[in-house]
Amino acid sequence: MAEQNAEQVAEQHTGDRRPTVIADDLHIVYRVNGAGGGKGSATAALSRILKRGSDDAARGVRKVHAVRGVSFVAYRGEAIGLIGSNGSGKSTLLRAIAGLLPAEKGKVYTDGQPSLLGVNAALMNDLTGERNVILGGLAMGMSREQIKERYQEIVDFSGINEKGDFITLPMRTYSSGMAARLRFSIAAAKDHDVLMIDEALATGDRKFQMRSEERIRELRKEAGTVFLVSHNNKSIRDTCNRVLWLERGELRMDGPTDEVLKEYEKFTGK
Amino acid sequence: MSHTTHDGGVAVSAIPSPDEGLPAAELAAKYGLAVSGARPSLSEYVRQLWGRRHFVLAFSQAKLTAQYSQAKLGQLWQVATPLLNAGVYYFIFGVILHASRGLSQDVYIPFLVTGVFVFTFTQSSVMSGVRAISGNLGLVRALHFPRASLPISFSLQQLQQLLFSMIVMFVVAIGFGSYPSLAWLLILPVLVLQFLFNTGLALIVARMGAKTPDLAQLMPFILRTWMYTSGVMFSINKIMEGRSEIAVRLLQVNPAAIYMDLMRYALIDGYGASNLPPHVWAIALFWAVVVFAGGFVYFWKAEERYGRG
Numbered sequence: 001m002a003e004q005n006a007e008q009v010a011e012q013h014t015g016d017r018r019p020t021v022i023a024d025d026l027h028i029v030y031r032v033n034g035a036g037g038g039k040g041s042a043t044a045a046l047s048r049i050l051k052r053g054s055d056d057a058a059r060g061v062r063k064v065h066a067v068r069g070v071s072f073v074a075y076r077g078e079a080i081g082l083i084g085s086n087g088s089g090k091s092t093l094l095r096a097i098a099g100l101l102p103a104e105k106g107k108v109y110t111d112g113q114p115s116l117l118g119v120n121a122a123l124m125n126d127l128t129g130e131r132n133v134i135l136g137g138l139a140m141g142m143s144r145e146q147i148k149e150r151y152q153e154i155v156d157f158s159g160i161n162e163k164g165d166f167i168t169l170p171m172r173t174y175s176s177g178m179a180a181r182l183r184f185s186i187a188a189a190k191d192h193d194v195l196m197i198d199e200a201l202a203t204g205d206r207k208f209q210m211r212s213e214e215r216i217r218e219l220r221k222e223a224g225t226v227f228l229v230s231h232n233n234k235s236i237r238d239t240c241n242r243v244l245w246l247e248r249g250e251l252r253m254d255g256p257t258d259e260v261l262k263e264y265e266k267f268t269g270k
Numbered sequence: 271m272s273h274t275t276h277d278g279g280v281a282v283s284a285i286p287s288p289d290e291g292l293p294a295a296e297l298a299a300k301y302g303l304a305v306s307g308a309r310p311s312l313s314e315y316v317r318q319l320w321g322r323r324h325f326v327l328a329f330s331q332a333k334l335t336a337q338y339s340q341a342k343l344g345q346l347w348q349v350a351t352p353l354l355n356a357g358v359y360y361f362i363f364g365v366i367l368h369a370s371r372g373l374s375q376d377v378y379i380p381f382l383v384t385g386v387f388v389f390t391f392t393q394s395s396v397m398s399g400v401r402a403i404s405g406n407l408g409l410v411r412a413l414h415f416p417r418a419s420l421p422i423s424f425s426l427q428q429l430q431q432l433l434f435s436m437i438v439m440f441v442v443a444i445g446f447g448s449y450p451s452l453a454w455l456l457i458l459p460v461l462v463l464q465f466l467f468n469t470g471l472a473l474i475v476a477r478m479g480a481k482t483p484d485l486a487q488l489m490p491f492i493l494r495t496w497m498y499t500s501g502v503m504f505s506i507n508k509i510m511e512g513r514s515e516i517a518v519r520l521l522q523v524n525p526a527a528i529y530m531d532l533m534r535y536a537l538i539d540g541y542g543a544s545n546l547p548p549h550v551w552a553i554a555l556f557w558a559v560v561v562f563a564g565g566f567v568y569f570w571k572a573e574e575r576y577g578r579g
Contacts, residue, residue: 019301024294073297099307100411102575108306109298113414122329122409126336135332138325139413170339 020194020225021074021097021114025106028067028089028096028249066092068249069106076111079226081240081257083233083264089249090229094196097227111224114194115140129160129167129174129182136186150189157215158185159208181208188215195219196227213238233261309574312567319416326419330427352435355390356383356442363503372508376446377540383442384537385502387435388530391428392468393493398424399472400489403480403576410577417576418569421476425469429461439537448539456536464529466558470565477569480576500526507545522547525557 067089074080082090095101097108098116122139123132133154137147158181160166160174171179197216216239220226230236236243236257243260245253253260292300310318319326338347359382363369370378402421403410410417436457444450479485499521501509506527510518521527532554534541547553 019297019303022294022298022303071294073294095411097306099414101577102307107294109294109303110306111301111303114306115414116412122413124332124336126339127332131332131335135325135328138322138328139409139415141322141325141415144324 018076018111019073020076020111021072022109023070023072023093023097023106024109026067026070026093026096026103026108027065027105028092028101029104030064030066030092032062032064066249067096067246070246070249070251071106072244072251072254074225074227076224078242079220079228079240081236081243082227082229082246083231083236083243083260084246084252085268088246090246091198092249093246094198094227094229097194098196110194112193114196115190115192116196116198123171123183123186125172126170128170129155132171132182133167133186136183137189140187140190142190154185154189157188157211158182177205184212188212188219191222192219194225194227196229198229233265237261307574309570312570315416315418315570315573319418319422322415322419325415326423326426329419329423330430333424333427334430348431348434349437352387352390353438356386356438359383359386359503369504371504372511373505374540377538380439380443380446380448380538381505381534381541382503384439384534385530387432387439388464388533389497389500389502389526390435391432391464392471392526392529393497394431395425395428395468395472396475396493397486397489398428399475400479400486402472402476404483404486407577417573418473418566421472421569422469425465425472428468429465432461443537448537451539453536457533460529460532460536460554463554463558466562467525467529470558470561470563473565473569474561477572480572496524496526500524500530502530505545519547523553525554525561528554528557 070089070093082093084090092101094116096103097110098114099108099110100116122136124135127135133151134144134147137150137154138144142150155161155167158178160178160182166174166178171182174182213235216226216228220239226239228236228239240257243253243255243257243264244251245260245264253263298304309315334348335345338344341347343350360379364378364382373381399421402424403417406420409420440450475485475489501521506518506521510521522531528547528550531546532550535543535546
């Protein structure tokens with residue numbers, strides 16, 4: 001079955017088969033402090049320290065093995081969907097590809113610098129929308145000139161100013177929908193080589209969703225390879241030609257969209 | 271159910287291609303792919319950091335502005351907070367404890383205010399440095415940038431905070447009879463050297479804090495001990511009168527004491543060179559260069575590991 005899937009994927013790319021992302025037996029482990037031993041009391045913590053064993057478990061550090069030995073090769077021009085139930089390691093895998101999470105074992109090779117469509121963390125609620133556009137752009141590595149050039153485009157795209165001059169107000173005064181729209185607009189303003197999108201399509205009202213889907217298609221054209229994490233099978237079907245199905249951190253299936261989705265839907269009992 | 275394709279080369283092996291059976295590392299090398307998230311060389315790292323200088327500055331200014339954005343008096347607190355701080359220290363050490371020993375009132379008050387502000391600069395750089403990585407994991411895990419941007423940005427924020435405090439410092443100095451003179455120009459090199467020292471220190475504790483977040487709990491006690499031994503509220507020279515020279519010198523080469531004394535020397539008329547240890551500028555330069563360079567390299571060495579939970 002796997003060979004058959006692979007054949008079909010391969011057939012679509014008989015031309016220029018330039019790899020852009022190679023994951024080689026990738027393992028990602030999170031270490032969580034103070035989650036071990038069950039008891040969270042101070043005495044429990046103290047006794048854990050006194051025990052002092054050299055291994056993490058004895059010191060109350062719990063390991064979460066989020067990605068277990070995933071290998072794949074992604075090629076230029078592919079749009080790859082990542083599916084799987086909650087906590088299956090999809091977002092973790094994306095972050096590892098972007099080089100944001102260190103690998104426990106194995107390696108990820110990439111062509112250029114993959115970017116994750118996620119700028120939320122750099123923005124500050126106490127600042128005006130205007131300053132956040134600049135801050136977010138700089139955080140993504142844009143130059144001041146590039147931001148100045150794109151500024152009006154970003155504001156117009158977000159539609160923040162449609163109901164008055166909101167861009168000069170602090171972001172904490174925005175409704176959650178407005179804030180999400182501005183965040184997406186900032187994140188989508190940059191061109192990327194390898195682009196990774198994590199559930200970004202679910203924000204905003206219907207009108208904004210259509211606009212953002214269009215923007216994603218634009219970004220896909222500019223980007224070499226696109227990764228999309230989504231629980232919406234329809235948007236995966238609309239945008240992706242290949243799907244990786246992760247379950248408990250393991251790659252369960254890798255193949256053309258239709259086949260993998262069919263198996264996935266059978267699995268989830270739809 | 272076994273659709274798992276553990277072999278990454280499956281897609282490749284389907285059609286006969288020159289890449290067939292090539293191990294991942296060789297395939298990557300063939301097409302010029304680089305390991306994602308690998309640590310760049312030191313010179314490349316510096317170059318990347320320089321490329322992000324606008325982000326570093328904007329981030330520090332944003333943090334500074336966000337700090338008081340909900341207060342009614344707004345940015346006025348930038349000046350009011352250090353002023354209140356100095357007032358409290360003066361009340362306790364000047365009025366109640368008479369720590370001024372051997373210094374006239376005209377010297378002691380600017381002496382105390384300068385000491386408090388200059389030490390606070392180092393203290394808050396270290397405090398925000400400890401949390402620079404561990405407190406911003408969201409940012410570290412979402413975006414790609416040289417991680418040293420964060421501790422440097424936080425030190426820069428504290429420098430801007432100090433510049434606001436300087437307004438209060440100047441007013442106090444003039445109020446007690448120390449008028450602007452050419453000596454005030456010495457403030458600039460002192461600021462630069464202390465900023466380098468603070469940034470180096472922030473980089474060091476940032477790496478340690480990323481590995482052991484508990485350090486943030488411990489740091490206030492270490493810093494308070496450091497403050498009381500650095501002569502913030504008393505003159506080391508005067509309080510150690512009659513003790514061995516070595517003991518006095520040991521207390522004086524403490525970097526925090528050096529930068530405080532240099533600032534006082536520049537600012538206050540009645541605080542002459544006799545209060546400074548010999549070779550004071552050389553020591554100030556030594557601390558700045560060694561701690562900054564050492565801290566930068568130490569931080570860079572763990573660059574690829576920041577962000578693990």
